Amino acid sequence: MTSSEDWAGGSFGETGTCVLAPNASIMTLDGTNTWVLRDPDSSRSVVVDPGPSIDAHLSAIDAAAAPDGRGSVAVVLLTHHHADHSEAAREFAERHGCGVRALDPAHRLGSEGLGEGDVVSVGGLEVHVVATPGHTSDSLSFVVPQDRAVLTGDTVLGRGTTVVAHPDGQLGAYLSSLQRLHALCGEQGITTVWPGHGPVIDDALGALDFYLAHREQRLEQVRAALAALPDVDDPARAVVEVVYADVDPVLWGAAELSVRAQLAYLGED
Template structure:
């Protein structure tokens, strides 16, 4: 999806349905689209803040203005990439709200990463398990475990309206980067299958427009990943190759500046195929099994 023309509505409060408002952070990039969308769920009597975003003074000021003195009952993070969770701590300090949501995550691998680095300072007051809920006056947010993009990724279902806040797991503008060692393609596909079985009315991702035909999009995303699998197996059939040789062949229509991210998803596919006994690697070179 092409980037929309500027100016983007950073810092503005947009009401998108009766219980949901949105504030866009000023961190647009090729990996974040127009920026991280922070969602405020609830009413003047009490609300939750989903994905508070990057720790930027301008964004925090916009969130405080949007909250406008209402009680903040929870600050909920879908995962701990640095464009999602760093504002949780300063927002908690300003509002007195607890940080409730995904588990903390520590990445010890020295492998280069193409996606946003993790927020090492994230420290939740309470970790939500799959199926647990946060409640406020007239609203209920239920955690749906969706590992894959990251191992600690959660979506949040707004039970009263049928909306699902999908973080980076499902986005309408782009597929998610699945970046090993923490990103896992098998988990990602299983999580997509789980969402496909649900009946959510609409998705609100952390980046990009709302998804108004959720199951149709998820079905297409699963098909896209299966096609990538087949493409990898076809390219490796009788020709051992490193990932660096596969990416230009698989992503001809993608700007070269994004190939490093694409390489991470190719690697995630290869690890999944290796675990299923379909490919073998020797150092950095991969080949199909006979």
């Protein structure tokens, strides 16, 4: 795994270039990873998650899409609708005269949607679309067979774990998505995770094993905390203060979203 201390994006495999957006925060880690995908024999690129509307960042994406001064952007793809990934999608696509493809119709530019089973082909590059809801209901992952890599958006991060953004995000769907990605990586020999935040992960199966184990551990902690709590109308904050006591309180608001997703999941279970 790439060290988080020196993460600044860069080129990966045959097709991938990560342009790191200058929007680092406690929620976005080092910043949003914008991925520029291009087959070496083609001058046309696929841009995944243009990120925030920051002129310097959009110029850096332009440079990555045309490193020799020649090249064009064929299409913009979105992993999900959160603004740190999608804010600049429309303006970036308009300046390149291309479309934006997303699962959520509100974030598309042009008539083409994007969903499970779609294959986006540009030159010799193929991007295979996998529905991975859970972090959000519209979360997608993109497999690049040429590099045995999967772009996961916020479904799997390069460092730490992600938030299940309840109520749009649902834990049951998220667990199913992790299991599906695990099976897919095993079946297709996918070794690398290109995440939406944080460094590249070189052990895809190991990362997914960790994510699944972590979620099960958190569920057990939530069950135990609920059993020890007195009856309250809204136990989510009380559970956060017990289960996430080792987490910076600045993150408790995000943790509460995940706890609400966990409580909903346990209620359904």
